[in-house]
Amino acid sequence: MCLALSPARRKGAAQIHRRVRVVVSVMALLKHEKQKTTAPALQGGGDIASAAPDAGGRRATEHKLGRREVIAIIGGLALAMFLGALNQTIVATALPTIGRAFDDFENLSWVVIAYLLTSTVVAPLYGKLSDIYGRRGMMLVALGIFMAGSAACAAAPSMLMLILGRGLQGIGGGGIVPLTQSIIADAVPPRERGYYQAYTGSVWIVAGAAGPVLGGVIAEHLHWSMIFWLNVPLALAAALLSNRQLKLVPVHERAHKIDLTGAALMMAAAVALLLALTWGGTRYPWASQQIVGLIIAAIVISAAFIWWVLRAPEPFLPLAVLNNPVMRAGCLTTACTQGVSIGLTIFVPLYYEMVHGLSASDSGLALIPIVMMTTPGSYLSGRAMLYMDRYKWAPIVMLSIAAAAVALLVVHPLMPVWTVALITGLVGIGTGSSYPTVTVSIQNAVAHQQIGVAMGAMNFFRALASAFVVAVMGAIMLADLGASPQRGGASSSAFIATAASVSPDDLAHAFSHIFAVAVAFLIIGIVALMIMEERPLRTTVLAVPATRETPPRAPAE
Numbered sequence: 001m002c003l004a005l006s007p008a009r010r011k012g013a014a015q016i017h018r019r020v021r022v023v024v025s026v027m028a029l030l031k032h033e034k035q036k037t038t039a040p041a042l043q044g045g046g047d048i049a050s051a052a053p054d055a056g057g058r059r060a061t062e063h064k065l066g067r068r069e070v071i072a073i074i075g076g077l078a079l080a081m082f083l084g085a086l087n088q089t090i091v092a093t094a095l096p097t098i099g100r101a102f103d104d105f106e107n108l109s110w111v112v113i114a115y116l117l118t119s120t121v122v123a124p125l126y127g128k129l130s131d132i133y134g135r136r137g138m139m140l141v142a143l144g145i146f147m148a149g150s151a152a153c154a155a156a157p158s159m160l161m162l163i164l165g166r167g168l169q170g171i172g173g174g175g176i177v178p179l180t181q182s183i184i185a186d187a188v189p190p191r192e193r194g195y196y197q198a199y200t201g202s203v204w205i206v207a208g209a210a211g212p213v214l215g216g217v218i219a220e221h222l223h224w225s226m227i228f229w230l231n232v233p234l235a236l237a238a239a240l241l242s243n244r245q246l247k248l249v250p251v252h253e254r255a256h257k258i259d260l261t262g263a264a265l266m267m268a269a270a271v272a273l274l275l276a277l278t279w280g281g282t283r284y285p286w287a288s289q290q291i292v293g294l295i296i297a298a299i300v301i302s303a304a305f306i307w308w309v310l311r312a313p314e315p316f317l318p319l320a321v322l323n324n325p326v327m328r329a330g331c332l333t334t335a336c337t338q339g340v341s342i343g344l345t346i347f348v349p350l351y352y353e354m355v356h357g358l359s360a361s362d363s364g365l366a367l368i369p370i371v372m373m374t375t376p377g378s379y380l381s382g383r384a385m386l387y388m389d390r391y392k393w394a395p396i397v398m399l400s401i402a403a404a405a406v407a408l409l410v411v412h413p414l415m416p417v418w419t420v421a422l423i424t425g426l427v428g429i430g431t432g433s434s435y436p437t438v439t440v441s442i443q444n445a446v447a448h449q450q451i452g453v454a455m456g457a458m459n460f461f462r463a464l465a466s467a468f469v470v471a472v473m474g475a476i477m478l479a480d481l482g483a484s485p486q487r488g489g490a491s492s493s494a495f496i497a498t499a500a501s502v503s504p505d506d507l508a509h510a511f512s513h514i515f516a517v518a519v520a521f522l523i524i525g526i527v528a529l530m531i532m533e534e535r536p537l538r539t540t541v542l543a544v545p546a547t548r549e550t551p552p553r554a555p556a557e
Contacts (some may be wrong), residue, residue, distance in 0.1 A: 017025055071248040073187050074196055076181050076245025079238040080143060081203045083231065084176035087115075087146075087169070089211025094219035094227050100225060104159040114163045114280050118170030120274060120463040126175035127182065127260065127456025128316065131449055135183045136246040142179060146172030150231035167227075175343040178455040181248065185451045190444040191385065191537040193436070204375065262308050262316030269301035273464065277471040281478045321454050324329045326445035329532035331461045336525030337399065337431040338462045339469030344370060348424060349474055351511045355504065356417050364415060370424030377432030385440060385537065390533050395433035396526060402430025403522040409515040413508040430522070434529065444537055463507040469521055476513045 091111065130138040156162035180200070188196060218226050276294035284290045309315040309322070321327055345367060352363035355434040377398055383392035394495025405423040409415060415423075439458070446454045 032170045049377040052121055052397035070187050070196065072245050074200065074272075075185065076242045077183060078203050079241055080139065080176055081180055081200060082207050083143075083205045083234050083238055084173050084413060085207030086211050086214075086229065086234075087098065087173055089116075089207060090215035090218075090227055092215065093222050094215045097219040098222045100160070102159040102162070108280075109278075110159075110163045111166055113274075113353045114166040115170040115173065115425055116278070116463070116467070117271055117274055118167045121270045122171050122174040123178050123459040123463070124266065124317065124453060124456035125263055127178050127452035127454070128263075129450040129452075130179055130182055130542050132258070135179055135186060136243065138175060138192075139179045139183070139242050139246065139440060140239055142172045142175035143235050143242065144172065145169075146176070147232055147235035147239075148172070150228045150235065151299070154225040154228035154232075169228075169231075178452070178459045181443075181455045181459075185443045185448075185455075189538055190385075193440050193443075196382075209393050225404075245421045259312055259314060259316040261303065262312055265301055266316060269298050269305055270460070270464065272298035272301060274467055275469040281475050286475065316453075317457055318453065319456060321446055321450055324442075326533050326535065327442055327454060329528045331458050331530040332440045333434055333531075333532065334438045334458065335396065335462045335465030336469075336521040336528065337434045339466040340521050340525075341370065341374070341427065341431040342466045342517060343469045343473050343514075344424065344427060346470060347477070347511070347514050348420075350361060351420075351514075354507050354539030355414070355511060356420075360415070366421050367424070369421045370428040373425040373428030374432035374435075375430035380429075380431040385436065388538070390534065391537070392437060392529060392532065394511050395430075395437045396529055398433040399430040399522060399526050399529070402427045402544065403519050403526065406515050406519050406522065410512050412520060413515065427518075434525065437529070438532075440537070441532065441535070445533075446488070446537055469517070473514050473517050476517060477510060 094113060095108055098111065099108040124144060125423050126138055146169055149165050149172055152165030152168055153162055182191065184196065215227055218224070272294045276291050276298060280286045280291045309317060309319065349363040350366055352358040352366050358366065381395050385391040405426040409420065409423060442454055442458060443451050
């Protein structure tokens with residue numbers, strides 16, 4: 001059946017058609033303008049409260065926390081951070097007392113090594129699990145395991161049980177730092193994150209200054225087990241406080257699978273490498289079968305891990321994270337600077353005692369500048385990220401000043417003690433300045449659902465590099481003096497006694513080589529930081545990773 005329209009009706013239909021076309025065109029134009037204004041906001045220039053698509057492709061909405069809420073969250077994390085930082089400094093001064101209590105100095109270094117091994121290898125695992133099950137639950141698990149390990153250490157009837165307890169303690173303590181970094185990333189946008197660095201940095205400075213003093217007082221006037229019993233009520237209080245305050249943190253769980261094979265390969269390679277770096281030149285010669293075998297095992301297992309990562313559907317360390325140029329350059333920067341900081345805290349007290357003749361307590365006091373000045377460096381760098389678009393230059397300048405200052409010790413290793421303390425303070429400022437810049441840059445560059453694994457991997461590689469820097473410094477000391485200190489309290493005294501027959505000039509010459517290694521790694525860290533892309537910092541938490549708006553014509557600074 002054919003319907004014929006009158007001329008009037010045909011004219012009316014044509015007008016309606018034209019109006020519909022106009023409406024559709026206007027809607028398309030508005031949609032295009034919305035996309036243009038939304039894209040810069042997601043890359044650092046907007047204040048919108050929308051987020052990146054979730055695992056199912058839906059766009060999540062973001063509730064931006066106020067400053068009071070953020071400070072409450074950081075307050076909940078403060079005690080957990082203090083606990084993790086204090087544990088790294090309080091035990092060292094009590095090691096000689098522990099060795100005398102068990103009459104076992106041969107295995108004393110394992111009290112330090114056991115915690116180092118387990119805390120290093122579990123850091124990426126905590127990051128991955130927090131991406132799956134949420135940060136708050138994993139933080140409570142970490143604190144619970146740390147508390148159980150502390151109780152096991154305090155009640156240990158033998159050196160073996162103490163070492164096993166320290167290993168359990170490290171399994172819990174290894175998750176505190178990466179989880180804290182990830183939780184702050186959940187609560188604060190990258191552009192504003194530097195503002196809160198002073199809060200977190202103050203916790204580390206208090207723990208760094210109070211730990212050695214508190215450990216020495218407890219070991220001298222009380223029983224050494226009180227060092228570990230002290231952790232139990234602190235961990236319990238930290239868990240209760242974190243459980244309450246971390247409920248304010250938005251939960252952005254993602255569907256993931258745990259790559260158990262990749263995790264096992266990565267942990268096995270790390271354990272073999274850490275044992276080689278820790279034992280080489282101290283317990284066994286570098287060319288011994290034990291050390292060579294461990295190095296070969298680490299290489300073979302690492303090759304197997306790489307092979308698995310390239311083939312696994314969802315590898316333990318995602319390729320998107322490993323291939324991220326900001327992740328690679330940032331990890332190299334923080335690994336070198338952290339390695340120098342830890343290496344100098346081990347060898348500078350020996351330098352004070354052997355070259356300048358200071359006592360053990362005085363050398364510990366002279367080490368305070370490098371610990372205390374880390375927080376001002378972190379604070380200055382964090383403020384630069386809040387107000388500057390070229391935020392990399394603040395840590396680059398401070399690290400360059402630190403490298404130049406340490407270079408003076410290479411040329412003149414017999415400088416007065418006050419000058420050396422000033423130089424180590426500059427090193428603290430320089431190394432501290434790199435921490436917030438690298439951490440926030442990596443968080444800003446990876447997808448939000450991968451922040452946990454990125455933070456775990458960053459802390460993992462940083463711990464490996466620190467052990468490598470200390471091993472290089474120890475190998476140089478071994479070549480110059482025929483002895484090298486271990487990571488243990490009694491080993492320092494034995495090392496000083498071994499090198500007592502060496503002339504002061506030869507001692508100063510040997511330590512100048514140690515300072516040269518520090519300069520070399522600082523320069524590597526500076527170059528890596530200059531190469532790292534300086535991407536715009538987002539003003540939203542949930543967003544796609546920041547990228548360049550236009551392809552660069554020249555390498556990034």
